[in-house]
Amino acid sequence: MNARARNAPFAPARLLGLLVAILAFxxxxxxxxxxxxxxxxxxxxxxxxxxxxxxxxxxxxxxxAALIILLNILLASNVALIPLPKEDAAxxxxxxxxxxxxxxxxxxxxxFFLADGAAKYGLDKNLARVLLKPFxxxxxxxxLGLMVIAAVFSMFMSNTATTATxxxxxxxxAARLPAGDKGKIALVLxxxxxxxxxGMGTPVGTPPNAIALGALNKAGLHVSFIEWMMMVVxxxxxxxxxxxxxxxxxxxxxxxxxxxxxxxxxxxxxxxRLFYVVAGITILLWFTEPLHGVQSSIVGFLPVVVMLATRxxxxxxxxxxxxxxxxxxxxxxxxxDGVAKTGxxxxxxxxxxxxxxxxxxxxGAMCITALLFSTIISNSATANLLVPxxxxxxxxxxxxxxxxxxxxxxxxGSSLAMALPISTPPNAIAYSTGAVQTKQMATAGAFVAIxxxxxxxxxxxxxxxxxxxxx
Amino acid sequence: MNQxxxxxxxxxSEVRDALVRDLAPFRPVFRIEAAxxxxxxxxxxxxxxxxxxxxxxILCDHLLPGQRGVDLLIExxxxxxxxxxxxxxxxxxxxxxxxxxxxxxxxxxHYIAKPWQPADLHAIVRNQLTDYVMANEEELLPYxxxxxxxxxxxxxxxx
Numbered sequence: 001m002n003a004r005a006r007n008a009p010f011a012p013a014r015l016l017g018l019l020v021a022i023l024a025f026x027x028x029x030x031x032x033x034x035x036x037x038x039x040x041x042x043x044x045x046x047x048x049x050x051x052x053x054x055x056x057x058x059x060x061x062x063x064x065a066a067l068i069i070l071l072n073i074l075l076a077s078n079v080a081l082i083p084l085p086k087e088d089a090a091x092x093x094x095x096x097x098x099x100x101x102x103x104x105x106x107x108x109x110x111x112f113f114l115a116d117g118a119a120k121y122g123l124d125k126n127l128a129r130v131l132l133k134p135f136x137x138x139x140x141x142x143x144l145g146l147m148v149i150a151a152v153f154s155m156f157m158s159n160t161a162t163t164a165t166x167x168x169x170x171x172x173x174a175a176r177l178p179a180g181d182k183g184k185i186a187l188v189l190x191x192x193x194x195x196x197x198x199g200m201g202t203p204v205g206t207p208p209n210a211i212a213l214g215a216l217n218k219a220g221l222h223v224s225f226i227e228w229m230m231m232v233v234x235x236x237x238x239x240x241x242x243x244x245x246x247x248x249x250x251x252x253x254x255x256x257x258x259x260x261x262x263x264x265x266x267x268x269x270x271x272x273r274l275f276y277v278v279a280g281i282t283i284l285l286w287f288t289e290p291l292h293g294v295q296s297s298i299v300g301f302l303p304v305v306v307m308l309a310t311r312x313x314x315x316x317x318x319x320x321x322x323x324x325x326x327x328x329x330x331x332x333x334x335x336x337d338g339v340a341k342t343g344x345x346x347x348x349x350x351x352x353x354x355x356x357x358x359x360x361x362x363x364g365a366m367c368i369t370a371l372l373f374s375t376i377i378s379n380s381a382t383a384n385l386l387v388p389x390x391x392x393x394x395x396x397x398x399x400x401x402x403x404x405x406x407x408x409x410x411x412x413g414s415s416l417a418m419a420l421p422i423s424t425p426p427n428a429i430a431y432s433t434g435a436v437q438t439k440q441m442a443t444a445g446a447f448v449a450i451x452x453x454x455x456x457x458x459x460x461x462x463x464x465x466x467x468x469x470x471x
Numbered sequence: 472m473n474q475x476x477x478x479x480x481x482x483x484s485e486v487r488d489a490l491v492r493d494l495a496p497f498r499p500v501f502r503i504e505a506a507x508x509x510x511x512x513x514x515x516x517x518x519x520x521x522x523x524x525x526x527x528x529i530l531c532d533h534l535l536p537g538q539r540g541v542d543l544l545i546e547x548x549x550x551x552x553x554x555x556x557x558x559x560x561x562x563x564x565x566x567x568x569x570x571x572x573x574x575x576x577x578x579x580x581h582y583i584a585k586p587w588q589p590a591d592l593h594a595i596v597r598n599q600l601t602d603y604v605m606a607n608e609e610e611l612l613p614y615x616x617x618x619x620x621x622x623x624x625x626x627x628x629x630x
Contacts, residue, residue: 160628161628164627167621168621168625320630433615434615
């Protein structure tokens with residue numbers, strides 16, 4: 001397909017997706033459900049439509065997000081075109097618009113500025129080379145080094161940009177390996193896998209984390225940057241080491257050593273130095289929230305202001321930021337708002353008999369559902385659909401699990417999906433190199449998921465309560 | 472499926488076959504077409520346009536029967552469908568004047584002197600197509616394994 005055909009709005013597959021979305025949307029208008037308010041019916045229609053649109057990508061993901069905001073306002077707010085019955089809660093339409101300025105998005109925007117600055121001044125590539133030096137030249141050591149770097153970078157940069165940057169360094173190395181050396185596969189897979197895992201590590205690591213944090217904030221639970229890291233980084237490290245072990249055993253290299261270009265030349269211009277300082281201060285403030293009490297979203301706005309004022313980020317670079325990611329997260333927040341404010345959440349949850357299920361099983365089911373969904377569809381869309389339900393579920397008195405753990409489980413579960421080239425953009429990059437086959441990716445990805453799930457479901461709640469972070 | 476086309480224009484059938492054969496590494500991702508003169512090239516271009524393919528690279532000999540290679544390239548450079556196409560002259564007999572005209576008026580990107588070395592040809596074609604793809608395509612990933620992967624990935628990281 002060429003660019004034009006791919007972008008044609010009415011390709012047959014797209015039309016089919018739209019048709020199914022309209023059908024899904026009309027179900028709650030045709031069938032009346034007991035105990036569900038009129039407002040709940042309308043938001044249910046929007047929810048079903050969102051599921052179909054996010055799964056089929058009949059329209060761009062962020063367009064679905066914008067559509068959710070508009071439909072919530074037109075159908076389920078105080079300015080609804082067909083007014084809601086008096087007894088129904090009619091949320092102010094501004095609540096839906098406000099999702100576009102949610103504090104979590106400001107935190108994320110701060111992350112964008114740091115990541116774009118790092119790429120602009122070459123900090124990412126130079127740091128990668130400096131950090132890679134101590135790992136030596138043995139293939140398995142180099143792979144470990146690459147994984148540590150990819151994970152650390154993707155805690156602050158997008159997983160996709162991290163993978164693309166590091167893969168550009170690794171491709172020439174992989175190409176020098178003799179044909180048939182399995183080490184190639186490990187080299188090419190270690191970066192996206194480490195980036196996917198590293199994204200779990202901080203609130204700005206990947207959009208599902210932001211979606212989880214946003215929902216938790218709405219439920220009155222504030223999680224600081226460092227608290228998130230304390231909860232997740234231990235598991236991130238264990239998963240990284242495990243993944244390294246799996247990749248180097250499944251795909252051992254016969255080469256005795258690899259030569260990788262580790263010449264670093266740091267940009268010493270005044271602009272670059274200013275950026276290093278701004279990035280350093282921002283990250284330091286994020287890490288020390290308990291000491292100064294300034295929330296991470298407010299800290300995240302600091303690099304935005306400084307880098308715009310000093311033109312470290314030019315007008316053109318500002319315009320070409322990944323705004324679509326922020327809109328996608330906002331759509332999820334608006335969807336969650338609608339679901340929570342109209343009572344749809346309680347109705348959905350009342351459909352199952354939760355009291356007779358073990359709390360661990362429920363949390364595990366959320367994590368597994370997130371993993372399965374996000375193997376096929378976008379991680380952010382998965383989190384957008386599952387986080388609101390999970391948090392409500394956890395907040396209901398019949399269910400003995402913590403909303404905090406549930407929201408984080410969904411975020412982590414969606415980042416754990418790395419079995420297919422379509423699972424995440426980093427996987428697609430690895431696949432595009434031609435050095436790895438889907439079967440090999442699926443085998444390694446399945447190992448990671450199978451190790452990750454029990455780690456989260458059984459070990460995490462225990463460790464978190466031991467640390468006093470979750471009741 | 473719509474593809475990016477590489478068009479080789481060369482009147483001597485042996486040379487033409489050798490050229491197409493040497494471009495084999497690009498075949499799985501790109502469509503390679505050959506034409507023996509300007510008129511034949513026009514036919515190929517019309518068909519490509521009808522099929523929705525875009526032309527990424529033209530490798531053109533100068534001494535063709537009928538319209539000369541440089542004149543054809545200048546014409547094609549003025550047409551919207553082939554404006555962005557990378558244009559390479561592959562010849563032994565283009566004089567200085569013709570070559571200057573090709574650079575100034577046809578946006579000529581490279582000059583390959585016959586006989587070529589396959590390795591040099593690969594490097595030049597890879598480079599030209601990478602430039603074309605980076606400037607004109609939305610999706611870069613399909614080209615990573617065939618073209619200059621590191622350059623494409625760095626461009627992707629900056630997006």
